[in-house]
Amino acid sequence: MMRLRGRWLGALLGLAVLAYPWLAPSDYLLRVGNVVLVYAILALGLNFTVGWTGQVSLGHAGFWGVGAYTTAILTAKLAAWSPWGAMALGATLAGLTGVLLGLPTLRIKGHYLALATIGFGEVVQLVFNNWRPVTGGADGVSGIPVLAIGPFAFDTERREFYLLLVAVALLTVGAARIRDSGFGRAFMAVRDNELAADVAGVPTTSVKTLAFALGAAYAGLAGSLYAHLLRYVSPDVFGFEQSLLMLSMLVIGGLGSLAGALVGALVGVALPELLRIFGVYYMAVYALLVILVIVFMPTGLVGVARRGGPRERPPRWLARVLPGLVR
Numbered sequence: 001m002m003r004l005r006g007r008w009l010g011a012l013l014g015l016a017v018l019a020y021p022w023l024a025p026s027d028y029l030l031r032v033g034n035v036v037l038v039y040a041i042l043a044l045g046l047n048f049t050v051g052w053t054g055q056v057s058l059g060h061a062g063f064w065g066v067g068a069y070t071t072a073i074l075t076a077k078l079a080a081w082s083p084w085g086a087m088a089l090g091a092t093l094a095g096l097t098g099v100l101l102g103l104p105t106l107r108i109k110g111h112y113l114a115l116a117t118i119g120f121g122e123v124v125q126l127v128f129n130n131w132r133p134v135t136g137g138a139d140g141v142s143g144i145p146v147l148a149i150g151p152f153a154f155d156t157e158r159r160e161f162y163l164l165l166v167a168v169a170l171l172t173v174g175a176a177r178i179r180d181s182g183f184g185r186a187f188m189a190v191r192d193n194e195l196a197a198d199v200a201g202v203p204t205t206s207v208k209t210l211a212f213a214l215g216a217a218y219a220g221l222a223g224s225l226y227a228h229l230l231r232y233v234s235p236d237v238f239g240f241e242q243s244l245l246m247l248s249m250l251v252i253g254g255l256g257s258l259a260g261a262l263v264g265a266l267v268g269v270a271l272p273e274l275l276r277i278f279g280v281y282y283m284a285v286y287a288l289l290v291i292l293v294i295v296f297m298p299t300g301l302v303g304v305a306r307r308g309g310p311r312e313r314p315p316r317w318l319a320r321v322l323p324g325l326v327r
Helices: 002-023 027-052 060-077 083-105 110-130 157-179 182-192 194-199 204-230 240-253 258-296 300-307 316-321
Strands: none
Touching: 002 027, 002 157, 027 060, 027 157, 027 182, 027 204, 027 240, 027 258, 060 083, 060 110, 060 204, 060 240, 083 110, 083 204, 110 240, 157 182, 157 204, 157 258, 182 194, 182 204, 194 204, 240 258, 240 300, 258 300
16 A cells, blocks of 8 residues: 555656646746756765765765866867767766766775765866866856757756656666666675775775766766856855755765755755745755754655654664764
């Protein structure tokens, strides 16, 4: 009975999402929906590293920026690539950047890994700000073309919504296939007990690096889509606060859950918009709500919905990812 009810609820939610572009009363709310879908891809990518492998990553916005600027430079400044080719290259370069970052840093753990990823994100933003001949510096890059398939251009908010929705659906299915594969089981073995996984023969450093690369590639693809959505990129978008926002989305929705990543993206984008009634204090209120979720609902909104109680005991690896807040 519960399973049947869940299927009906899922079908209704799916219909609501499909109908959203026709029900939204303004282009502004349509744009908010598009941004939610971009962040859903970012949260799905971060879930590989934090949710399934249990590694702290506070530089995810850097990979997002690599994808966005790769697309912007190739399609707007050089005008030498098709948008689709630039998007593929942006995701690839972001994934390779994840490998280059992961190989040396994933041998360290905890706070040291967090500091290393923060440093990466800051360095990437400094490059965007100071490599002016290529990145445009603080002025950013404008004139990014819209995506198109033949004569059909994704040049309206509604068309962009459905393009992003298809991308989220495909990437969610891809993440689910990886989760259920041998790679997914290796990710979770490292997350649950890295020493035991190492003793059992799991190449832990390689597994963590692969998770970093997959998460970075997802972020790079999200960056390319974001660049085409706004048709403009600037360095201030890809700062440390965005990495914190992405992590908070996973925490709110439920670390280690695909549904949690999607729900967290929705709440993480929509809730600050609703809290703007508090004026300049809206982000402080948002941060307080995130802390309350961590303390009282450590398995996230999806975890509470599945298990039926906010006092669910958090998994041991969550205390390692968010030390000091989860007991």
